[in-house]
Amino acid sequence: MLPELPSAGLRFLAARRGALARLAGWSALEAAHTFALGYALAHALDGGFLAGRTGTGLGWLAAAALAVLAGAYGTGRTYPALAAVVEPLRDALVRRVVARALADGDGAAVSRLTHQVEIARDAFAGLLMVTRSFVFTAAGALTGLFLLAPELLPVVAGPLVLGLALFVATLRVLARRQEAFLVADEEIARALGEVCQGLRDVAAGGAGSRVRSEVGALVDTQRAVAGSLARWSVARIAALTVAGRLPVVLLLVSAPWLLGRGVTPGALVGALAYLTQSLLPALQDLVHGVGTSGARLAVVLRRLTLPAPALPEVGAPPPEEVKGRAGGRHPQGSAPALSFHRLTFAYGPHAAPVVHELTLTVPPGGHLAVVGPSGVGKSTLAGLAAGLLAPGAGSVSLGGAPAHSEAARALRLLIPQEAYVFSGTLAENLAYLRHVPPGEDELADAARAVGMERIVGRLGGFAAPVAPAELSAGERQQIALARAYLSPAPIALLDEATCHLDPAAEARAEHALARRPAVAGDGRGTLVVIAHRAASALRADRILVMDGPHTVCGEHTELLRVSPLYRDLVGGDTGPSDPARDARDPYRVDAVARPRLAGDRGHVVAHGSVREVQAAGDLADGGALGRE
Template sequence: MNAYWSALAGRKREVAVLLGWSVVEGVPALLGGRLVGLAVDRGFAVGDVPSGVLWLVLFALVAVLGGFGLRQVFTRLGGVVEPMRDALVTAVVRGVLHDGRSHRGLPDASAVARITRHVEVVRDATAGVLVQARALLVTTAAALVGLATSVAELAWLVVLPVVAALVLFGLLLPSLARGQRELVLADEDAAEVAGAALLGLRDVVACGGAARAAAEVGERVDRQAAATVRMAWAGALRGVVITLGGFAPLVLLLVVAPGMVASGALSAGEVLGAVVYLSTSVQPALRRLADTTSTVVLRLVVALRRLAEAAPPPAAPPGGLEPSGGGLELRGATFGWGARAEPVVRGLDLVLRAGDHLAVVGPSGIGKSTLAGLVTGLVAPQAGEVRFGGVPVHLVRPSVRHRRIALVPQETYLFTGTVRENLALLAPEASDADLLRAVEAVGATGVVRRLGGLDGAVGHAGGGLSAGEAQLLAAARVHASPAEVVVLDEATSHLDAAAEARVEEAFAARGGVLVVIAHRLSSALRARRVLVMDGGPALLGAHEELLAASPAYAELMAAWQPASTG
């Protein structure tokens, strides 16, 4: 995925440093066999023990140099891998938050698997490729060069078995890739089903569905186990192929070398040097090839593919879209909290322009707060569209959306600080006079005065304030903001009727678009238009029109008015 390659491309210098230390690490593979052969031919075999020891000491120093190079590789590995991991986590979290499944009231268990499993797989696999594949290329190339230059007569003993092993291994790769993907999908499926069962455990037990839930989870676990077993068999077969390429050259060397030494074509030191090249460089390199390709590379490719599938489509340019104007338009907007759930908002058409004052009424749980989420861009419609200034509201640049659209929920958030800091949260450029005008407009003057004015302290989470006082301060905060669209989602539920009326009238007089999720039906009497949500097609109209057109609305009003006057 783009985040992966971008992160690696941004670390070109660090990758170049790794390759430089890889050359140092490969020096023992290049010179090791040659030095051991010289120790025999020019030292021990001719009775010159000091010379033989000297060559071996030189070999030891070269090995130490290679170890130092390897240490430097590991030291600098984090500078490449960790930034890449951070970029992937950011991309996956953004994908989960934009994925429709993350808005169904339950966490996406497979998304948790993607973050905890796939991102870590990519991180570890990338590190493995940078360590193993890099070392494989450097070590193998160095060993083959050293073998060809010191014992050219034996080069064919290495080339033919290695080529045969590589061909067979290449034929196995497609089945290994399919098996790895099946295992990853089985892991995700098991996580999703088990997560849903555990989160809904009370409902499962209450409905008598424990046996069915256990059977579904068990089926996924069995499928996961079967995929694991198939991968294990494929890994065993891979080991047989690599063993052929790693040990066959040694066997051929043992068969051919004695005759060549007897004929004088090779010296004992050259044969020993060839053994060193094969046993310490070529054979381990082939094993690393198997490990790197069949475990590291395959896991990396499959994990990146799954992360790319989970990422949101590039529907908007980086940073989001810029609206060209104001106003809200809903065209066939539909949303439901689940794949098979009945939509709570279905095919809604609605146009709101500056100066509009809309009240949304209906029984609890009918979808009024969901509509507030659609209007403010907190959730995206599953069908249809919700546009602000001509562009999908959920794709508007966040900084723009937060400035121009405000949601005041029922639960008020106040933070520890001064009254001024709380009121100016959405309007940091507002003057004290602006803040006090907003306070006066919504009827919060008494609350601010009791707290000691704008310099007064607000305790942790609004401690020391009643729920109604906290709602008044939240209303004043939004009133002071530059928001052109204000949604009051039962934001006055803790106020009495008179205080509620003052808040709504203050926002209506402020201008812009006002949407009130009604707590009391008196909100409908103050609004220019009313949207009735009762489970069927939503009805939109003025109060008097709806009394005649909607039996549900008329019944709600009839039930409320006696209580309100009594």
């Protein structure tokens, strides 16, 4: 557990003193039946049934029954008070997870929100319930014992305190062992998940013995941790025995001595009722609840409360070092805007690298287009540049800072293919990445730059509410592009962020993002485009052609000479509308029907998946697609 967690927990509870006071009050009422159980039973025997007064005995039993009803009512009222303490913890954890996901693209955010936060909530609620139940049950039982006969108190309280001390002394060690067991279990689950997905690769590559050895080591670790946890659990059982069962034995053994000192038979029976019906069950719940829920809570809180990058508040002034003319743009300095050095990345330790030994530098203000066939790793490269994926080897830096660092995150923005638009006004959507909300004129300039004036007019202005479900995919992309244009980050990464736009709108948006101001003086932003159309490559300063071991980077004319794949992607000598062919196909078979073949009515279909079919305006003859 992080060192600051205990103090943070105390501050959290102190801020909810009112809810804790209500919980304590209703818990005291709930414990009324604990006190009444032994006290009423003792008086029912001594002053009622043993004295021949049956009515008196029944009256005391009736009083105990009423106390049970009062306790049940108190139990029902504890849950709203408990929720007033537990739900704010859940809300705080959700905010922290969302803040981290928005800041650094935490890939585990969904699991944290749907699973780990709920574990923390349930574990905290269970821990609070068993702790307060034991405290008030013990208070009620010990008070009853003292009122029945003070001589009973040392017989019960001594072993109880001794057992609790033993339990507390071993609690930290047990929590560590429990956490180690959970971590080992998760490691096995992770490793087996990878192995099961790649069984055919393991068999084909002859890696069975290596995988067996690696997984076997994890299993041995879990077995050793489980054995250590089991051994330390004996101490928990010993604590429960001393605190809960030893008092019963001592009470029975010392019964003659107690009776000789004036303790009544009814008081002895009441003491036994306190021990067996109240203290022992509450003690068992405490030992098992704290030992299990407490460890789970410690593990989950440690993971959920890892330091998360602070998100700028809307309307807050930007930090001094990032102020600039264009809404606080970050200066990139003399370091390269984006740099890959011997970068290698693979999805798994035994998988073929998607990116291999890539070295590339993009200067401040540069415009790079990344092209290549589907599945070659273009989006993977964007994720590496944004710091969302960790390189297997080599390094990625933005403005001289590692891509995963806070400094690098402040310099870049990644616009994915599926644009995010939230419910709110259009101005709020556009200004989401700005420290200081832009004025109406600046919003209008951004809308004009990316070509979304029609959207602004249709919605009714920048103050109009936005319903994301009522927008087309292209309209959502234009809003995201305008948001990027207004962002203070000088490096924009477009991962097919214009795939739903027509070619003219795509060109206008890329032109705007490539020429937006980058610093508080001269200069422009840096743009990296995962190209959806070949025309994007023609607009760039340099082009990276991803082709596995034949990956090359250069200018358009140079790449036409050295890269067969690039010639096919842009159409080679036959023009930009010629369908692309696989450069590695020795038979040179066309992927789709070529123009003017029978049945194709003179149209050209773009090479690629169905969702990437180009619009009619991008076809060679300018016509509309038929039913091909």
